[in-house]
Amino acid sequence: xxxxxxxxxxxxxxxxxxxxxxxxxxxxxxxxxxxxxxxxxxxxxxxxxxxxxxxxxxxxxxxxxxxxxxxxxxxxxxxxxxxxxxxxxxxxxxxxxxxxxxxxxxxxxxxxxxxxxxxxxxxxxxxxxxxxxxxxxxxxxxxxxxxxxxxxxxxxxxxxxxxxxxxxxxxxxxxxx
Amino acid sequence: xxxxxxxxxxxxxxxxxxxxxxxxxxxxxxxxxxxxxxxxxxxxxxxxxxxxxxxxxxxxxxxxxxxxxxxxxxxxxxxxxxxxxxxxxxxxxxxxxxxxxxxxxxxxxxxxxxxxxxxxxxxxxxxxxxxxxxxxxxxxxxxxxxxxxxxxxx
Numbered sequence: 049x050x051x052x053x054x055x056x057x058x059x060x061x062x063x064x065x066x067x068x069x070x071x072x073x074x075x076x077x078x079x080x081x082x083x084x085x086x087x088x089x090x091x092x093x094x095x096x097x098x099x100x101x102x103x104x105x106x107x108x109x110x111x112x113x114x115x116x117x118x119x120x121x122x123x124x125x126x127x128x129x130x131x132x133x134x135x136x137x138x139x140x141x142x143x144x145x146x147x148x149x150x151x152x153x154x155x156x157x158x159x160x161x162x163x164x165x166x167x168x169x170x171x172x173x174x175x176x177x178x179x180x181x182x183x184x185x186x187x188x189x190x191x192x193x194x195x196x197x198x199x200x201x202x203x204x205x206x207x208x209x210x211x212x213x214x215x216x217x218x219x220x221x222x223x224x225x
Numbered sequence: 226x227x228x229x230x231x232x233x234x235x236x237x238x239x240x241x242x243x244x245x246x247x248x249x250x251x252x253x254x255x256x257x258x259x260x261x262x263x264x265x266x267x268x269x270x271x272x273x274x275x276x277x278x279x280x281x282x283x284x285x286x287x288x289x290x291x292x293x294x295x296x297x298x299x300x301x302x303x304x305x306x307x308x309x310x311x312x313x314x315x316x317x318x319x320x321x322x323x324x325x326x327x328x329x330x331x332x333x334x335x336x337x338x339x340x341x342x343x344x345x346x347x348x349x350x351x352x353x354x355x356x357x358x359x360x361x362x363x364x365x366x367x368x369x370x371x372x373x374x375x376x377x378x379x
Binding site: 077078081084085088089092093095096099100103104128131132135136138139140142144145146 | 261265268269272273276279280283323324336337339341343368369370371372373374376
């Protein structure tokens, strides 16, 4: 086959532009998938943590188990939430499944919106997703970048009272226990 | 009129051959994209099913609590897979109980339910790549962890 300068240009273009761009696009699409999976996981974890907090929000005196002795203990909710997060963290440490979510904190809010809406517990879990290959490819193509791991916030809710009841114990509040 | 040919064009057969050679690789690339999409859908289905299963297990008193032939947790898991898009691409999908078989009723059980949902998706890119002489996994193994608090802890 004779030397053809046009073919050399095409080959050079293919190797220096098309191939890296195709590889870059592939890596970005995989990272995007990881972000979506991580977001779904973080939301589920937050939902679980919120439910756990709602279960422990209203405490009961064992000596008088009737509902009139129930009381709200706002310190128990965050403890229950943290316990669920710790259980998830333990599972990740034990490598029971591949982890894409790095939980970086948590916040817990009791929203008492009496009387219009049911009261709820909102749990927010900020997280980061460690890029599988994006940063390395970006560094290879663009030089050292300032890119950080992708981040997001997972949100979960748990309703603790019937509509209009608020967070009261001796009123209409339906204890989630 | 004088026509000047500056360079000789490549024979058409050579161009056709080059195109044909790239076809298997393009096909493999296309199949890889399809694999990625199928795996993504399957992961979503597995995630939803596992978390839903853990929540139900926490409510009914543990992942070992029976509902007829199966446990509540497994029944929920199987049911969820039929409802979520991508669930039918999962093979051998099941849950493994890591903790929370029996929730803490009298201080002897677990405070939380911890499940691992697992399964695999057949790789459709594998056959073409293996045909081209590359080694490639024949399936994508998937695992998801889910945790939930036991509702009967008090």
